[in-house]
Amino acid sequence: MFRLIAKRLLQLLPTLFFVSVLIFSLQQLLPGDPALVMAGEEATPEVLAEIRARYHLDQPLPVQYLYWIGGVLTGDLGVSMRLRAPVGELILQKLPITLHLAFMAMFIALLIGIPAGVVSAVKRDSWIDYLVNVIALAGISTPNFWLGIMLILLFAVNLGWLPASGYVSPFVDLQRSLATTILPAIVLGTAIAGVIMRHTRSAMLQAMESDYVRTARAKGLYERVVVWKHAMRNALTPVITLGALEFGVLLSGAVLTEQIFSIPGFGKLIVDAVFNRDYAVVQGVVLITACTYILLNLLADIGYILANPRLRP
Amino acid sequence: MTTVSHPAPPAIDAAEELVIESPRKRAWRRLRRRPPAMVALVVVALIVFAAIFAPLIAPYDPTEQSWTSVRQPPSLAHWFGTDENGRDVFSRVLYGTRASLAAGVVSILIAVMFGVPLGLLAGYLGGWTDAVMSRLTDAMLAIPFLILAIALAAFLGPNLTNAMIAIGISATPIFIRLTRGQVLATKSEDYVEAARSVGNPHWRIALRHVLPNVMPPLLVQVTLTIAAAVIAEASLSFLGLGQQPPMPSWGSMLNSAQRFLSNAPWMAIFPGIAIFITVLSFNVLGDGLRDALDPRSK
Numbered sequence: 001m002f003r004l005i006a007k008r009l010l011q012l013l014p015t016l017f018f019v020s021v022l023i024f025s026l027q028q029l030l031p032g033d034p035a036l037v038m039a040g041e042e043a044t045p046e047v048l049a050e051i052r053a054r055y056h057l058d059q060p061l062p063v064q065y066l067y068w069i070g071g072v073l074t075g076d077l078g079v080s081m082r083l084r085a086p087v088g089e090l091i092l093q094k095l096p097i098t099l100h101l102a103f104m105a106m107f108i109a110l111l112i113g114i115p116a117g118v119v120s121a122v123k124r125d126s127w128i129d130y131l132v133n134v135i136a137l138a139g140i141s142t143p144n145f146w147l148g149i150m151l152i153l154l155f156a157v158n159l160g161w162l163p164a165s166g167y168v169s170p171f172v173d174l175q176r177s178l179a180t181t182i183l184p185a186i187v188l189g190t191a192i193a194g195v196i197m198r199h200t201r202s203a204m205l206q207a208m209e210s211d212y213v214r215t216a217r218a219k220g221l222y223e224r225v226v227v228w229k230h231a232m233r234n235a236l237t238p239v240i241t242l243g244a245l246e247f248g249v250l251l252s253g254a255v256l257t258e259q260i261f262s263i264p265g266f267g268k269l270i271v272d273a274v275f276n277r278d279y280a281v282v283q284g285v286v287l288i289t290a291c292t293y294i295l296l297n298l299l300a301d302i303g304y305i306l307a308n309p310r311l312r313p
Numbered sequence: 314m315t316t317v318s319h320p321a322p323p324a325i326d327a328a329e330e331l332v333i334e335s336p337r338k339r340a341w342r343r344l345r346r347r348p349p350a351m352v353a354l355v356v357v358a359l360i361v362f363a364a365i366f367a368p369l370i371a372p373y374d375p376t377e378q379s380w381t382s383v384r385q386p387p388s389l390a391h392w393f394g395t396d397e398n399g400r401d402v403f404s405r406v407l408y409g410t411r412a413s414l415a416a417g418v419v420s421i422l423i424a425v426m427f428g429v430p431l432g433l434l435a436g437y438l439g440g441w442t443d444a445v446m447s448r449l450t451d452a453m454l455a456i457p458f459l460i461l462a463i464a465l466a467a468f469l470g471p472n473l474t475n476a477m478i479a480i481g482i483s484a485t486p487i488f489i490r491l492t493r494g495q496v497l498a499t500k501s502e503d504y505v506e507a508a509r510s511v512g513n514p515h516w517r518i519a520l521r522h523v524l525p526n527v528m529p530p531l532l533v534q535v536t537l538t539i540a541a542a543v544i545a546e547a548s549l550s551f552l553g554l555g556q557q558p559p560m561p562s563w564g565s566m567l568n569s570a571q572r573f574l575s576n577a578p579w580m581a582i583f584p585g586i587a588i589f590i591t592v593l594s595f596n597v598l599g600d601g602l603r604d605a606l607d608p609r610s611k
Contacts, residue, residue: 014444018452029468137600141593143544145551146585149571157575252457256548260571270460271552274467286464290455297455 001305008301012294019290020072023283024065027055030279038081038279054079072287078280080273087284090269095288097167098258098266101184102250106243108189109196114239116193117200121208122227132197139194144253148187148260155183165262184261188253192246199242203235210234237304244300248293340529343605350601356594364410373401375408376559384577394579397569402580405561406587412555412562413591416477416546417539423481424538428488429524429531435489436496437519446489453486462545466554473546473562476555480545484538491534495527502526529606536599540592547588563588 030037035051043051052058055078056067071078077087120132156164162179170177207213208231216230217223255267262268266285273281334342344350363370373391379399387394393402435446453461465479499505500523508522549555550564558565563584570580 014448015451015455018449019455022452022456023464026464026468029465031470137596138589138593141540141589141596143547143585143588143592145548146567146581146588149567149574149581150585153574153578153581157578248455248457252459255459255463256551259552270463274463274552274554279468282464282467286456286460289457289460290452293455293457 004305005302008298012298015294016291019287019294020069021065023287023290024068026283026286027279028061038277040277077284077287080278080281082273082276082278083281087280090281091266091284091288094264094266094269097169097263098251098254100170101181101188101254101257101263101265102247104181104185105188105192105250105253106247108185109192109246110243112189112193113196114200114236117197117239118204118227118232118235120197120201121204124205132201136194136197139190142191144187144191145256145260147190148184148257151183151187152260167261167263167265180261180263184257184263187257187260188250191253192243192249195246195249196239196243200235200239203238204231207231207235241300241304244296244303245293247296248289251289251292336529340602340605344601347601347604349597350605353594353597353601356590357598360410360591360594361414363407364414367407367411371401371404371407373404375400375404375561377401384573384580386577387579393583394577396566396580397573397577402566402583405566406563406583409561409563409566409584409587410591412473412550412560413543413546413588416473416480416555417542417595419477420481420484420542420545421535421539423478424484424488425531425535427482428485429492429527431485432489432492433496433519433524433527436493437500437515437523443493446493450486450489450493453483454490458483458541459545459548462549463552463554466549471554471557473550473556473560476546476549479549480542483545484542487534487538488531491530492527495530496523499523499526533599533603533606536595536602540595540599543588543591543595 027034033048034055035048035057036043038055039047039051056064059067075088077091079085080087080090083090116132116136120129123129152164155162162183166180168176168180208227210231212234213226213231216226221230251266254265255270257263258265258267259271266289270282270285272278273285344354377400379395382391382395382399384397385391385395385399391401391403393406396402396405431446435443456464461483462476462479465482466476469475469479496519505518505522508518513521546555546562547564547567550562551568553565553568556562556565566584567581570577570584573580
């Protein structure tokens with residue numbers, strides 16, 4: 001088991017190397033002199049020289065990369081040009097807000113997606129199945145930023161039930177926290193609920209046709225016991241793995257959702273950085289997002305092996 | 314002498330007719346049997362028509378401002394109302410189709426142009442080429458689609474062309490991985506072995522024998538990726554990284570609509586519905602194509 005995990009970890013190293021090269025290369029896409037682009041047209045020669053020295057822009061590219069990756073490996077993601085603060089610190093401040101939102105969204109997605117997928121599979125080819133499939137497809141096809149705007153229009157502007165923007169930490173005021181995060185969490189969650197529903201349905205259909213379900217039925221068990229205890233338990237393993245991978249989608253979605261609801265999280269950090277040409281922050285956010293995704297991928301793999309004895313060596 | 318009566322030769326039944334049916338015809342026949350996919354195909358055709366003939370269909374110039382009709386609700390004169398500068402929302406939604414479809418088509422062209430040859434090389438050559446290509450693909454896939462597109466658009470500069478390039482690059486790894494997987498499954502088939510044994514060069518085997526068999530899943534992926542590209546373009550334009558004012562784009566229309574939600578909600582409703590219908594149509598068409606091209610389906 002440990003050998004298997006160690007092997008997976010080793011396999012990650014080249015991927016992480018390429019991720020770092022890709023993110024470092026982003027800087028090379030800047031048109032013209034990167035120092036001038038970073039500092040702005042009115043920068044003095046002293047400021048330009050300082051930027052070139054700080055980012056080693058006067059060195060050959062491989063050397064620049066080595067300096068950059070050396071910094072990353074020691075926890076130095078650079079300094080924000082606008083906020084004059086280390087990028088690592090900024091990310092650590094903002095990430096918990098986005099994770100809070102992402103966990104709530106995932107909870108909503110599982111709450112909707114799994115029961116809908118199970119019912120759809122059990123009632124295969126019935127009107128319920130068609131309805132659930134249509135809703136899932138509509139959920140996948142709805143741009144989440146538009147859904148966010150429509151929910152603000154309904155619940156904040158027309159009904160006045162919930163605030164249209166802002167964020168309150170659950171450690172400060174739980175009720176207000178729930179009021180500020182429920183709409184963004186629904187927006188993010190419904191996008192994934194459709195995907196989870198489709199995977200649950202397909203995994204359940206496979207499980208319902210398997211030998212152990214036939215045996216359970218032959219033993220005379222109630223259908224609900226067969227469905228919920230035998231079939232669903234096995235069908236959920238790949239779904240939960242998928243749930244872990246969908247976290248990447250949540251981080252992507254958070255960029256737009258946080259913008260719409262003015263939530264000062266990870267997503268808003270990258271958007272603000274983009275408009276302020278704060279490239280170190282953009283690179284830092286992309287790097288952390290990619291590493292989070294790779295880590296979740298690894299945890300999902302390990303979880304899958306742990307949950308499925310047949311995959312163990 | 315006894316005469317042996319032979320049964321009359323059986324008429325060629327439907328199953329035998331199917332054997333000689335070309336794969337393209339078979340897929341089209343199966344697709345036609347799926348009403349949702351056919352409806353989606355018609356809607357996609359209408360959207361393409363609207364994009365091409367927008368100047369003929371649109372009742373107003375999409376950039377023409379009218380200070381006497383600012384934020385007018387939907388009426389006979391302005392079907393979808395007007396925006397904060399008195400511009401006709403229907404005309405802008407119609408012209409916005411161009412930005413969305415252009416983003417879908419151009420980004421797909423980029424993704425296919427790079428993704429398919431690279432996937433073909435990785436799958437066909439194997440070894441180090443495959444190992445390096447696969448790790449590179451893993452690395453690109455580790456960065457969520459939209460975040461990669463935002464980062465690329467940020468570094469390239471905010472405009473529609475760069476947004477399309479960014480979306481195309483972000484979609485490329487999916488095509489590398491898909492093509493590679495299909496090539497691996499195809500290259501050990503008997504007909505490929507046969508082509509190799511008669512001395513065909515590698516490039517000929519890859520292009521003439523392997524690539525055509527990779528096409529059906531690629532076609533499905535193209536349809537689904539256009540849907541993702543339409544949402545990505547709208548997202549980038551919403552953030553200000555895509556189509557720049559005054560030219561209309563559904564995403565940038567939604568961005569400005571946000572400020573007038575309480576007194577001009579139509580500004581947000583119609584561009585959103587346009588994105589939803591377009592994305593839904595491509596998704597339904599993609600699902601239909603997947604079923605129609607699946608050899609196991611009837």
